[in-house]
Amino acid sequence: MNNVFQDSGVPTAFQFMPPGVSIITAHVNGKAGTREVHVDASTAERLQRDLEEKLAAAAAGQKARPCGLFDHKDGKASLLPKRFYWKDGEGVMLECDWTAAGKAAVSG
DSSP states (O other): OOOOBOTTSOBSEEEEEOSEEEEEEEEETTEEEEEEEEESHHHHHHHHHHHHHHHHHHHTTSSOOOOEEGGGOSSSEEEEEEEEEEETTTEEEEEEEEOHHHHHHHHO
């Protein structure tokens, strides 16, 4: 993907996960825990398969459509994911459609 910006100047894709090994702190079963995360091209493939399954379930009316939320909290969606892919030197990229609220937040 050469051009990752829409005409409005808002990116159509962004780095979702950097390549390599990262140490993160995440909530696991309600408790903070440290994890080592390994990110490579296979990570993008796994995320894409998972997204496709979730989009298919949403299209069949079985689940809600996946979306990005502001600060990971219930409320307005910021984006609608379209595709995960690998970009050498940048890692896992997420191509998306922005909601109006998301576009305003990114462009602001």
